[in-house]
Every structure is written in structure tokens, then in C-alpha cells.
Amino acid sequence: MGRPLNKRYFGTPTDGGNEIKVQFYDTANTQSVNGYIVKQLGSKKFRVTDGTVTEDCFLVDKASGALAGGEMTITVKDDGGTARQVTKIAGRKATINTGASLAWVFDDSNSDGYVEMEEAGSETVINAEDGTNGVIYEIVTAGDTDFTTIGAADSNVGTVFTAATIANAAGTTGTMKIAPDDFEGDE
Numbered sequence: 001m002g003r004p005l006n007k008r009y010f011g012t013p014t015d016g017g018n019e020i021k022v023q024f025y026d027t028a029n030t031q032s033v034n035g036y037i038v039k040q041l042g043s044k045k046f047r048v049t050d051g052t053v054t055e056d057c058f059l060v061d062k063a064s065g066a067l068a069g070g071e072m073t074i075t076v077k078d079d080g081g082t083a084r085q086v087t088k089i090a091g092r093k094a095t096i097n098t099g100a101s102l103a104w105v106f107d108d109s110n111s112d113g114y115v116e117m118e119e120a121g122s123e124t125v126i127n128a129e130d131g132t133n134g135v136i137y138e139i140v141t142a143g144d145t146d147f148t149t150i151g152a153a154d155s156n157v158g159t160v161f162t163a164a165t166i167a168n169a170a171g172t173t174g175t176m177k178i179a180p181d182d183f184e185g186d187e
């Protein structure tokens with residue numbers, strides 16, 4: 001397996017934490033979902049979860065919408081700002097889909113020669129009407145809020161979207177959290 005990842009990069013996302021974000025295929029609900037690593041099983045195999053469903057998945061180089069059962073992706077951003085898929089990861093080096101093996105960090109510098117790892121997210125939960133336009137959020141609870149009125153494609157828990165019209169929020173009980181470093185739109 002090579003040098004394993006440090007376990008401090010695994011687990012439930014925390015405020016200001018550096019937990020690695022993954023995208024994996026949830027076979028129970030037949031869809032690709034955001035999640036985080038629970039355990040490393042090999043340089044290309046991980047136990048991952050979204051907090052509800054846990055799967056053992058292999059790291060692949062695919063767009064998140066093309067994932068199948070048992071597959072996951074880890075996305076990094078290179079110094080040029082381009083999102084890249086990780087094809088293998090060990091210790092502090094990631095092999096990306098260009099074939100390059102580069103050190104990775106959570107720092108967003110674009111001139112350090114490293115790739116920026118995508119963070120799993122923030123645990124600060126806010127009411128939908130308290131959001132800020134232009135910020136990328138993930139729906140935590142739908143409640144009576146129609147998230148489509150503020151920029152989401154739907155009102156499903158786990159949907160990631162860029163807030164566009166917070167002033168138009170319809171409903172008051174829906175909650176969301178910031179989804180930092182969301183590189184998926186760059187794929």
C-alpha cells in the first residue's frame with residue numbers, strides 16, 4: 001500500500017478541519033453523493049460514508065455523475081486552478097489523472113507546486129434564509145424550505161448548490177452548511 005494517509009484526515013467533517021472530501025456511489029440510493037473517508041483499505045481502496053450510508057470503494061478517474069457501485073473519486077486543484085482526479089494516494093503524495101505524482105496540501109496557494117485537496121466541509125449549520133449569495137452550500141435538512149428559490153436544483157438533503165437569491169427564500173425550517181473548496185463545478 002505504500003505510506004498510508006494520516007488518520008487525522010478521516011472522519012466527520014469539522015469546522016476548520018482538514019478531512020478529505022470524496023464523491024462515492026451510494027448503491028442503496030443509486031446515486032453519487034459527497035462523503036468522507038472512514039478507513040484506508042489500500043492506496044486505491046477506502047471505506048467511505050456520507051454519515052448515513054457506508055461503502056467500500058475503489059478510487060477511479062471519472063466524473064462524479066459517471067460513478068458506479070464500489071467507485072469513488074477524490075478531487076484536487078492544481079496551481080493553474082484546474083480540478084484533477086486523484087488516481088492513487090499515499091502519505092503526502094497524490095498521483096493525478098495527468099500521471100504526475102505531486103505533494104498535496106489543504107492550502108489554496110496557486111504557486112507552491114502542490115495540489116490542493118478538497119475539504120469535506122463545515123459543520124456550521126445555518127438556516128437557509130441566513131445564507132449569503134455566491135457561497136456554495138450543502139442542504140442539511142429540508143424542512144419546509146423550497147431550496148430551489150435560492151439556487152438549488154432541488155430540496156434534497158445533500159444537494160450542493162451556489163446560493164443565488166437568498167432574499168427569495170421560501171420557508172423557514174430548512175438548514176444548510178458551507179461546502180468549502182467545492183471543486184466539482186470545475187470538472
